[in-house]
Amino acid sequence: NAGVMQNPRHLVRRRGQEARLRCSPMKGHSHVYWYRQLPEEGLKFMVYLQKENIIDESGMPKERFSAEFPKEGPSILRIQQVVRGDSAAYFCATTAASTDTQYFGPGTRLTVL
Amino acid sequence: RKEVEQDPGPFNVPEGATVAFNCTYSNSASQSFFWYRQDCRKEPKLLMSVYSSGNEDGRFTAQLNRASQYISLLIRDSKLSDSATYLCVVNKLGGSQGNLIFGKGTKLSVKP
16 A cells, blocks of 8 residues: 555444544655545545645535645545445545556545444 | 446456456546556555556556557466456546546456
């Protein structure tokens, strides 16, 4: 996973609760991409952030989902009022500014009961 | 038409076999192409980038046909450890950065 960290690795939430997923880029990387993988499906792009900026959020659901990448600390994907359909693996990938090779973190597996 | 479409699989092959995966993409402006490998319940890992001239890395050969918008991956002398899902991936923006569009993947199972 080339040093990209995600936590927690597994997260269980009940319907209506909030889920916070964290992604720490590998050293030297300032671009973060979030992807969601539903069971038996391919990865789908959600959002692309640079430090303190959302560059592309075209893949984010319009409600309940938000993302940030503050100046200090990890990028956070926040899901409010989770529903069973949010159960999936959420991966982040990071890249340095001058390259398009994305390195993926180990993912967070969210289960909504 | 799906943005990235792959052979549905699964491919079940014996050790030592040669196996080929195909992929087509819909956006003619795409500039970057990759094959990723994903093991069960793990993150995708870059296998190789794909260049117009074709490229080879050991037992793996990737080809790109821009005119047909077609990408292929050839694995020679399959090993048990090659068992995984192979993801065809295209860069959406066509530039050096951008979100990646993933195919659903083709599952390969190499048997003894």
